[in-house]
Amino acid sequence: MELLPQALADGVMLGGIYITIAIAFSLTYGVMHVIDFAVGEWIMFGAFTGYYLNKWTGLDPFLFLPVIFVAYFGVGYLIQPVIHRVLSGTKGNPFLMGLVFTFGLAIMFKGLALTVFGYYSNSIPSMFSEGAFNFDVFGAAVTIPTVRLVGLAYALAITAVLHYMLKKTNFGLGVRALAQHKDAAGLMGVNSRRTGSYVYGIYVGISAMTGVLLGCILSIGAQMGNEYTIFAFFVVVLAGMGYLAGVPWAALLLGLVQSIFMIYFNPSHTLLAVFVILYLILLISPRGLFGKGV
Amino acid sequence: MNALNSRTGLLALLAVALLVVPAVVSDTFVLRVMTEAIMWVGLAIAFDVIAGYTGYLNFGHGAFFGIGAYTIGILMMRAELPFWVALPAGGLAAGITALIAGIPTLRLKGAYFAIATWALSRAIQQLALNMEMTGGPDGMRLTAFLNPQFFYYLMLITVGGTFVILWYLLERAPFGLKLKAIREDEEGAKALGLNPTKLKMQAFILSALPTGILGGIYAYWITFIDPSSTLGDMVSDQAVVMVVFGGMGTLFGPAIGALLIFAFKTLFWAYLSDFQLLYLIILGALIAISVIFIPNGLWGTIMRRKKADKIRPERVIEAGVPQEEGN
Numbered sequence: 001m002e003l004l005p006q007a008l009a010d011g012v013m014l015g016g017i018y019i020t021i022a023i024a025f026s027l028t029y030g031v032m033h034v035i036d037f038a039v040g041e042w043i044m045f046g047a048f049t050g051y052y053l054n055k056w057t058g059l060d061p062f063l064f065l066p067v068i069f070v071a072y073f074g075v076g077y078l079i080q081p082v083i084h085r086v087l088s089g090t091k092g093n094p095f096l097m098g099l100v101f102t103f104g105l106a107i108m109f110k111g112l113a114l115t116v117f118g119y120y121s122n123s124i125p126s127m128f129s130e131g132a133f134n135f136d137v138f139g140a141a142v143t144i145p146t147v148r149l150v151g152l153a154y155a156l157a158i159t160a161v162l163h164y165m166l167k168k169t170n171f172g173l174g175v176r177a178l179a180q181h182k183d184a185a186g187l188m189g190v191n192s193r194r195t196g197s198y199v200y201g202i203y204v205g206i207s208a209m210t211g212v213l214l215g216c217i218l219s220i221g222a223q224m225g226n227e228y229t230i231f232a233f234f235v236v237v238l239a240g241m242g243y244l245a246g247v248p249w250a251a252l253l254l255g256l257v258q259s260i261f262m263i264y265f266n267p268s269h270t271l272l273a274v275f276v277i278l279y280l281i282l283l284i285s286p287r288g289l290f291g292k293g294v
Numbered sequence: 295m296n297a298l299n300s301r302t303g304l305l306a307l308l309a310v311a312l313l314v315v316p317a318v319v320s321d322t323f324v325l326r327v328m329t330e331a332i333m334w335v336g337l338a339i340a341f342d343v344i345a346g347y348t349g350y351l352n353f354g355h356g357a358f359f360g361i362g363a364y365t366i367g368i369l370m371m372r373a374e375l376p377f378w379v380a381l382p383a384g385g386l387a388a389g390i391t392a393l394i395a396g397i398p399t400l401r402l403k404g405a406y407f408a409i410a411t412w413a414l415s416r417a418i419q420q421l422a423l424n425m426e427m428t429g430g431p432d433g434m435r436l437t438a439f440l441n442p443q444f445f446y447y448l449m450l451i452t453v454g455g456t457f458v459i460l461w462y463l464l465e466r467a468p469f470g471l472k473l474k475a476i477r478e479d480e481e482g483a484k485a486l487g488l489n490p491t492k493l494k495m496q497a498f499i500l501s502a503l504p505t506g507i508l509g510g511i512y513a514y515w516i517t518f519i520d521p522s523s524t525l526g527d528m529v530s531d532q533a534v535v536m537v538v539f540g541g542m543g544t545l546f547g548p549a550i551g552a553l554l555i556f557a558f559k560t561l562f563w564a565y566l567s568d569f570q571l572l573y574l575i576i577l578g579a580l581i582a583i584s585v586i587f588i589p590n591g592l593w594g595t596i597m598r599r600k601k602a603d604k605i606r607p608e609r610v611i612e613a614g615v616p617q618e619e620g621n
Contacts, residue, residue, distance in 0.1 A: 082586070096404070100538055103353060106578070108577075108579050111578055115574075237409065272420050
């Protein structure tokens with residue numbers, strides 16, 4: 001019981017970061033109707049970019065976040081037309097081909113990362129790495145490292161910006177329209193190609209930035225992608241595919257599951273626990289926790 | 295009729311050639327490579343039942359292979375059962391896993407299924423890494439049965455049998471048409487009175503069963519299994535690339551894809567073993583390139599071209615010749 005407040009605090013901090021990945025991922029699915037199997041690899045690439053920029057310049061990795069976002073936005077913006085081409089093809093089954101294509105990308109990126117970075121794992125040092133806040137909750141000591149708090153603040157900021165973009169801007173209106181009905185949105189003058197490229201770019205940029213944070217808080221390694229791909233899927237399926245409002249709750253639940261497993265059970269069983277929960281939810285409520293997915 | 299006869303003749307010739315190989319080839323290495331090539335053909339065609347014919351991508355096909363391998367390892371080494379009892383149990387274990395995993399996921403859209411199968415394979419790998427019964431990360435050693443001819447024939451008979459059964463079910467019996475109907479239009483298939491969930495489940499189990507048995511044979515043949523070799527993503531990744539490159543939704547496509555990719559892998563491993571990681575990049579790139587340039591796969595593209603050569607309706611019309619005369 002003494003460890004419970006600590007477990008909950010850790011869970012909320014981690015869950016906050018997963019929100020950013022899952023919202024961007026869910027947006028992409030809404031607009032392009034394809035699941036990107038490379039989500040974890042974008043996180044991994046972002047983390048390594050942060051790691052090397054920090055190593056070469058000695059500056060704090062948090063300072064590079066905007067640079068990394070812009071760079072990876074560009075990468076995503078350039079790759080999306082290829083995915084669009086696959087999805088709008090007439091040969092074979094475009095939907096299947098889209099899935100296979102991103103799966104192939106993920107394998108390629110993983111191989112690339114293993115070749116270049118090797119198998120070792122590391123963590124990114126930051127000015128926030130040292131400090132920690134100590135609280136006293138009903139007699140139980142809770143320690144919150146500064147870096148995790150900064151991570152949570154980052155997650156809230158990203159979520160707020162995305163929320164504003166989706167609800168208040170014309171671009172966001174276009175994105176939501178595309179998610180609802182692609183053809184009708186096209187008739188109303190929404191350019192599905194350009195909007196798709198922007199959304200995919202934003203998603204890749206956010207994933208890469210989040211990778212830097214995860215590298216500061218946890219660790220980085222060429223094989224880290226797999227785990228985060230599963231986490232992103234978990235959150236999106238749990239929330240209900242395409243139902244954005246459910247994402248924060250599902251992400252928090254994932255963070256809690258992970259931190260509780262780390263403290264009370266065998267941490268190497270986390271993936272198994274995540275899968276069992278996913279399985280049960282799909283069995284009981286196939287459209288996610290709130291029954292609002294597609 | 296003529297084309298059918300020549301094809302049957304070719305296949306019969308191939309079967310006879312494959313049967314006499316161990317008598318002619320004395321080099322164990324060559325026999326070993328051939329045994330593994332046959333195994334990959336079996337894995338690829340089994341994968342295609344659910345992916346190509348039904349249109350549901352299983353990115354965790356390797357899980358069934360590993361489950362079969364581990365079932366046989368555990369039954370033979372821990373329970374000391376004979377191989378012939380353990381082998382069907384391996385297939386059964388894979389089939390039951392498919393049944394359990396399919397119940398919630400196959401009712402849903404394909405994307406959920408792709409995710410769930412992939413997550414399942416990762417979860418099972420973690421389970422094998424952490425269980426005592428499986429030997430954890432150290433893996434398991436099986437009593438060696440050193441008889442390359444035996445394993446060659448066992449693999450050949452299993453894969454050949456699988457091929458014939460699948461060919462009958464998918465290309466000759468209505469079952470294959472029903473699966474294709476689901477792939478093309480699930481709602482439409484429902485309207486025709488088919489039960490897609492049940493059919494998809496049957497296809498999924500049909501895909502898992504032979505894969506589990508092949509995993510079992512592999513375990514007894516190689517005598518050493520560990521979570522990264524049998525349950526890692528390599529088996530699934532290779533199955534995907536073989537089927538996509540060869541041609542989804544056919545039986546010959548995946549078989550050809552399997553042979554080509556396996557030949558490439560063997561050569562790569564023999565000459566470029568220092569650059570093993572490069573192989574992963576090439577696999578991924580090959581998937582992406584096949585999707586963009588030959589979405590129907592090698593076999594599908596060739597067959598389509600052949601058909602187009604025969605008919606060419608636009609030429610017939612342009613020349614003003616009545617279509618009946620063209621045929």
